Amino acid sequence: MEVDMEVDDFVTKSQTFVSWLEKAGVTISDKIELADLRNRGAGRGVVARKDIAEDEVLFTIPRTSILSPETSALPKYITSSLEDPWLSLILNMIYEHQQGQASKWQPYLDILPQDFDTPMFWDEDTLSFLKGSAVLSKIGKSSADQSLTTQLLPIIRANDNLFYGNDVLDSELLALCHRMASTIMAYAFDLPSQDGPASEQEDGWEVDSNASTAATPKGMIPLADLLNANADLNNAKLYHTPDAVEMRSIKPISPGDELLNDYGPLPRADLLRRYGYTTDEYAKYDVVEIAEDLIFLPASKTLGLSTSALQERLDYLEEHDVLDTAYDISHCDSKELTTSPCPEELTTALNALALSAQDFKTLKTRSKLPKPDPNEKTCDLLREILERRGDMYLHNTYTLDQNAIDDMRKNWNLSKSGARRRLMALEVICGEKQVLAGARDWIEERRRGWSEAAYNKRQAEEKVDGARIGKKSKR
Ligand SMILES: C[S@@+](CC[C@H](N)C(=O)[O-])C[C@H]1O[C@@H](n2cnc3c(N)ncnc32)[C@H](O)[C@@H]1O
The missing domain is CATH 3.90.1420.10 (Rubisco LSMT, substrate-binding domain)
Structure with missing residues (x-):
């Protein structure tokens, strides 16, 4: 009974999200669809329904539908003191999350995970299985606790007219900050500036992951972030145009095949640390x-x-x-x-x-x-x-x-x-x-x-x- 309700909830949320995409101005090729991939432990994903040629536009998302400090309804002055784009985005996501139905992104926020398998959330006993790997020293739970506690919690507390923080314990707020931080780590994209030379290119430009720095603005791009990844079978890539982002095929894709992004040449230790999963395809890194x-x-x-x-x-x-x-x-x-x-x-x-x-x-x-x-x-x-x-x-x-x-x-x-x-x-x-x-x-x-x-x-x-x-x- 419990499982059935869970299945229904998963499917209903997917359907509501797809209807929302249309209202949010997202155009989607009729050759693809959202898929339930829980049977292979991959949550939601996107699959091809029909043959797709190389360099076809699979979907286009207006910049206004990307959730970022630029588009969120949280007033800009609230995050103006934050230099770190991660922290800014965390705060904007907390704000939109707490707005519930009043948030423009609610159906999108509803399909994002609430639990993670990243080592940040493991107990000591499970962490001990990673003994010897340098990843243990990179999890950074205490430094994250420190910056979330000293930089975000005071802003939330000081703006109780905007955030619902007063009847919530610090530990609960901190847990919410961690949840949003982990979501960003696994789902957010770098958002190149709208100005600058790249925007002059006619066909749009791809995000150069090597150009990413801690200071590069980040945003949550609905649907683009539902693509799972595979180091060997990568067949889609995100491109930026001045007003939108486009997901395009980078090779022919057959009906039934999953659309797959590439998270970069990550060793499995980093795949686990950032995305909370491992697959053999990344073993070579x-x-x-x-x-x-x-x-x-x-x-x-x-x-x-x-x-x-x-x-x-x-x-x-x-x-x-x-x-x-x-x-x-x-x-x-x-x-x-x-x-x-x-x-x-x-x-x-x-x-x-x-x-x-x-x-x-x-x-x-x-x-x-x-x-x-x-x-x-x-x-x-x-x-x-x-x-x-x-x-x-x-x-x-x-x-x-x-x-x-x-x-x-x-x-x-x-x-x-x-x-x-x-x-x-x-x-x-x-x-x-x-x-x-x-x-x-x-x-x-x-x-x-x-x-x-x-x-x-x-x-x-x-x-x-x-x-x-x-x-x-x-x-
Ligand atoms: C950008 S999201 C992709 C959408 C995600 N499947 C969902 O249901 O929301 C990244 C997350 O998807 C999962 N994921 C991505 N690629 C995967 C794969 N090849 N196998 C299993 N899980 C994968 C991991 O949990 C990862 O943190």
Whole structure:
């Protein structure tokens, strides 16, 4: 009975939303429709009803229907003190949410999620399944609590004529702020300025996700944000025109196929942190982040560098923009020895550390950097660094996790959020361990290449020497 009511509610909300879109001036191609994808754990999505060619407009949304600080009925002066566009949008969404039926966006707000699977909402026990992943330090619950509490709550309290905050506890308001923040993280788009050169383009311009900064204005774009994502099957893209946004196909789409956006090359840890889900298609973007404290000091000890010598080299690398607080190790093909799993900056830095005092002095005099290609010494250092990094996970092997994942996928009830979250955590961890294992294999392969080359060289030298001796003895 409860399930049926839930189904009805889901369907009714979808229908009300679709009727609202029409009233809001959204034009939708008759080749697509909203779909219920809960059976594959993907909520709502948009699917093709008919064949769609490349570069067809799938829907157009007037800028006036985008929910943003520009369009919300919340007076502008309320958010004028907020420099962060995220905070501004959170406040505008809270305002529109509290307006209920009086809000222009109510049918849209009604279909947005109220619960999230992002680690921000996990309990400590479930979070412990992510042990070892750098994502744990990026969840940022306490810093979010801090900025929401110190920047938004006072504005809500001070404007009780606009917000319904007075009969609500701080903890409830904070929970509402978090809900809106998480919605924005998974649903909002960057909104490029209406002015500027891009608006002169005739065909509209696509949002360049690389150009996104913390200061780029954000907005909630109804329907555009109902597209799910797939790193491999991306077939639609959002374009901006001066007065509207358009979703267009970027390849032919067949009836029944889902319209899929691309959230960018996100490792599964970030997909989980921002969107609260993981899929295998994003496994290729998995990385292992290694913090500097696991790298330079331990490497200097292995190399027998004094503290002052280490500092001198780090200062030099800093001057040349090579130092970072952390480096990402990525997937690699261990047979493809030219493509390293380590970023060039890391290899360059380790090569600089491994130089003799005299060679480092010469490098400095010439104001040069070592090549980013690892040599035998740096490979040894890298091997140690990867070992140390691997020790941060619960088990330094991924077979155990892979078995657990297979078991969970087969036998666990994944409609329960606890089970789902544990599975996603394990997928993240297992992916990272696989990256580490690949990097280790790559290093071993490289070392094998060197040993073989050294062996062949020795053999060749011995042959030459043998021939010489032979010649001598003949004489
Ligand atoms: C921009 S919304 C897409 C619309 C969403 N499905 C809904 O029902 O509201 C992003 C959210 O959709 C879900 N999602 C997106 N792509 C997915 C996929 N390939 N598989 C499962 N869930 C996905 C995630 O929960 C994510 O946080």
